Amino acid sequence: MKYIMVLFSFTFISLSSLLHADTFFIAVGSCPPWKHGNDDEATQKMLLSCKNDIEVVTNSFSEKFDINQDQIYVLEQKDAIYDKISSTMQKVGKKAK
Numbered sequence: 443m444k445y446i447m448v449l450f451s452f453t454f455i456s457l458s459s460l461l462h463a464d465t466f467f468i469a470v471g472s473c474p475p476w477k478h479g480n481d482d483e484a485t486q487k488m489l490l491s492c493k494n495d496i497e498v499v500t501n502s503f504s505e506k507f508d509i510n511q512d513q514i515y516v517l518e519q520k521d522a523i524y525d526k527i528s529s530t531m532q533k534v535g536k537k538a539k
Contacts, residue, residue: 472522
C-alpha cells in the first residue's frame with residue numbers, strides 16, 4: 443500500500459499508511475483573484491503570498507517525510523481545477539501501484 447498526501451487549501455489529508463517508503467505529495471493552492479476587487483496591487487501581493495505559502499508547506503512536508511522531488515506535484519492557481527487535480531491523482535495512483 444502506498445502513501446499519498448493531498449494538500450487542499452493547506453489541509454493535510456492522509457490517504458494511506460505513513461510506514462511505507464514511497465510517499466507522494468500533491469499540493470493544491472488557489473487564491474481567489476476577486477477577493478480584493480479592483481485593487482491590482484493587493485491582488486498581486488495575495489497571489490505572491492499564496493505561491494510562497496505553497497512553497498513553504500511543500501518544502502516542509504518534503505523534508506519532514508523525506509519525499510523525493512519527482513514525487514511532489516504542485517497545482518496552483520489556474521492548475522488548481524478539478525480536471526487537473528483528478529488527472530494528477532490518477533497519475534500518482536498509477537505510480538503508487
